[in-house]
Amino acid sequence: MTGHAPSNLQFPHHLVAALIKDALAEDLGLAGDITTNAIIAPDDVTEAVLALREDGCIAGLPLAEAAFRALDPGISFAAELRDGETAHAGSVIARVSGSTRTILSAERVALNLVQHLSGVATATRHFVETVHGTHARIVCTRKTTPGLRAFEKYAVRAGGGYNHRFGLFDAVLIKDNHIAAAGGVSGAIELARAANGHMVKIEVEVDTLTQLEEALRHDVDAVLLDNMAVPELKSAVARAKTAKPGILCEASGGVRLVTVRAIAETGVDMISVGALTHSVKALDIGLDF
Template structure:
């Protein structure tokens, strides 16, 4: 995996209100009405502990703000120190963060913190693998709306941490006319014209096409981007030639780590990959207590 500087990553900030709401919901789910009955039964209330969060597999980190918020939501006085920032690569054994404070707090917040951090780091890791496959080429890797309900903002942030780019955030921020819209509206030209009549000049319009014949029609309507769906590399190259730089071209469908380089070689501007968010494996991370002379090591 290719390392990047903080300036090159140019990561956005996660909104505090979204972070706090997601963490609170996850903690409520985990704690229920009775709280952490195991920790409360076995650990004295005034016990103080230190722990490290470390990688158990190689990958790219994302989601530290959520992990920190989980610990602070349970114990506001918890100290959370970041060793490896979002967007940075890690190897097995790399310490990502150090956390200290009340032992009950650390144990109670541990799983929620690691769930967020592992999930988002998995997305960042997979994204970086795709990006590395087409390193030095023109195309950009972008995500889709195939995200976990309620976690889209975080999962799209994780894509950015992996050096990918974001497609539209939701149904509200861009027009994407797909095959079913075309059928329901009476044809691709009719759909484009209706979209232009209903939206302002600041709204981008993208149209999905399945064939080169459809593409020829769309190019007469002047759109901002065409989504070339499930086309062969040969047809993608022809499509790029037909467009001739008049709008952006996006390849979609049939994209995986084995095919993405050949797709990029066709000259498309964007390659959208639903797998970045719907099929990424969780990055294996762990929280381990640091033993004092009178403590045994507790391992997550």
């Protein structure tokens, strides 16, 4: 695995305090860490490291730091790597020192978040490297963990991927159920365009070349080519680019690491991968004294 932190990576700092507050409250409850408080003296101090147990791409270190410092602002936290950088098993990614009670009580929240987000970044990096040299971008979806969407989408960017829409509010995506409810592709597009201003992008999901032809007769910015076999997908991209040279073509539906290269070689602009967030394996990271 290779890759450096994207130069334009921006962490959603304004959302951190609420997330950490809720996560610590869930873990500490009404009585706090009754194990640590019984065993460790209030004035005891120690040093610890966050270390990788496997190769991976790092994301979420600011959340780990925030978890420790929420319990004790005097905790020292020094990141050895930046989010978006990759490292091998055994590497130290951060050092933390200060109150032993604080380090032990915040450990699980800090690790849960950095492990999960690093898992997202690592999975994304694998997909990005697999399509390297093609035109396609790897993008995430709305299939995210409730409450963690902004952070998971950040982790996708840390892994070298790109973000799709953040929610139902920032772009129109007409999906199969919208089409069914509206009575057809044309009706759904016309209603969406009439209800939204010129600044709002409209993408429509199509499952067949027949649906694609209908969509291309209207004012759409992108087409989502869903669950198409590679030969059909290649034909769909060629047809869409011929009819509307500036249109964006997105492939989606059951995309896996073993299939993504062939999909990318059809000429699509984007490949959306829900598994980056909904089925990701946490990266193994430990805290060692």
